Amino acid sequence: MSTTQGIISANNLNLHYSEFHALKNINLDIPEKEITALIGPSGCGKSTFLRTINRMNDLVEGVKIDGSLLYRGEEIYRPDQDVTLLRKNIGMVFQKANPFPMSIYDNVAYGPRTHGIKNKAQLDDIVEESLRSAAIWDEVKDRLKRSALGVSGGQQQRICIARALAVKPDILLMDESTSALDPISTSKIEDLALELKKDYTIIMVTHNMQQAARVADKTAFFLLGDLVEFDDTETIFSKPTDKRTEDYITGRFG
Numbered sequence: 001m002s003t004t005q006g007i008i009s010a011n012n013l014n015l016h017y018s019e020f021h022a023l024k025n026i027n028l029d030i031p032e033k034e035i036t037a038l039i040g041p042s043g044c045g046k047s048t049f050l051r052t053i054n055r056m057n058d059l060v061e062g063v064k065i066d067g068s069l070l071y072r073g074e075e076i077y078r079p080d081q082d083v084t085l086l087r088k089n090i091g092m093v094f095q096k097a098n099p100f101p102m103s104i105y106d107n108v109a110y111g112p113r114t115h116g117i118k119n120k121a122q123l124d125d126i127v128e129e130s131l132r133s134a135a136i137w138d139e140v141k142d143r144l145k146r147s148a149l150g151v152s153g154g155q156q157q158r159i160c161i162a163r164a165l166a167v168k169p170d171i172l173l174m175d176e177s178t179s180a181l182d183p184i185s186t187s188k189i190e191d192l193a194l195e196l197k198k199d200y201t202i203i204m205v206t207h208n209m210q211q212a213a214r215v216a217d218k219t220a221f222f223l224l225g226d227l228v229e230f231d232d233t234e235t236i237f238s239k240p241t242d243k244r245t246e247d248y249i250t251g252r253f254g
């Protein structure tokens with residue numbers, strides 16, 4: 001495993017939901033411009049970890065975090081952190097596509113407008129570029145003014161990816177972003193993730209081990225709040241070091 005500091009670096013990171021210890025002394029370095037998959041049985045802390053990265057847990061009552069979590073060497077939880085800027089840099093796509101009830105164009109232009117871009121030509125360019133990057137431009141270019149809710153689930157999810165890309169993030173967090181999709185839409189999003197890693201760092205939670213094996217460069221296996229093993233995906237799936245990882249990937253539990 002590389003010893004260089006990752007774009008995201010957790011050092012003795014702990015998270016409690018009130019008395020419940022959901023993340024236990026997590027140490028890992030996530031490499032830049034690669035895909036990292038977080039796997040493990042239900043309730044092991046994958047989503048909790050993903051959400052600590054862009055401070056989505058801030059709104060949950062009773063959350064206590066200690067230890068260190070760095071984004072490009074800076075503490076994500078430092079008191080003067082600009083959380084809006086952090087979330088611009090670290091975008092997120094959720095399990096269920098959640099386009100806003102507005103046009104496809106306005107969905108994608110939403111973030112840039114919020115960040116002060118008003119110029120129509122500039123917005124047009126951003127919308128086109130983002131939809132192209134999300135591999136959905138050709139399917140929607142003739143209906144940009146129509147509701148984003150009027151397209152298929154797989155298309156909605158790619159619109160949500162375009163919306164996340166429109167503010168030019170550095171990292172894209174994907175929380176089971178294909179679990180509600182059919183195999184063809186899933187495969188489109190997997191291909192898209194492989195394309196996007198040229199420009200972005202992607203961290204994805206997935207229940208689908210084949211998906212992790214297909215797309216991820218690195219895989220982290222969580223169990224009961226512990227990070228059991230983190231390594232090259234190939235190593236995790238072919239010769240894991242820990243017996244618990246082996247049991248999980250061979251389907252003996254979870």
Ligand SMILES: Nc1ncnc2c1ncn2[C@@H]1O[C@H](COP(=O)(O)OP(=O)(O)OP(=O)(O)O)[C@@H](O)[C@H]1O
Pocket residue numbers: 017020022040041042043044045046047048049060
């Ligand atoms: N808001 C919350 N308040 C209290 N406990 C929570 C909260 N969110 C999650 N937990 C608990 O923390 C643990 C980890 O949950 P988390 O959602 O991170 O797991 P996960 O590995 O992503 O699971 P799944 O694969 O089912 O989504 C679970 O035991 C869960 O019940």
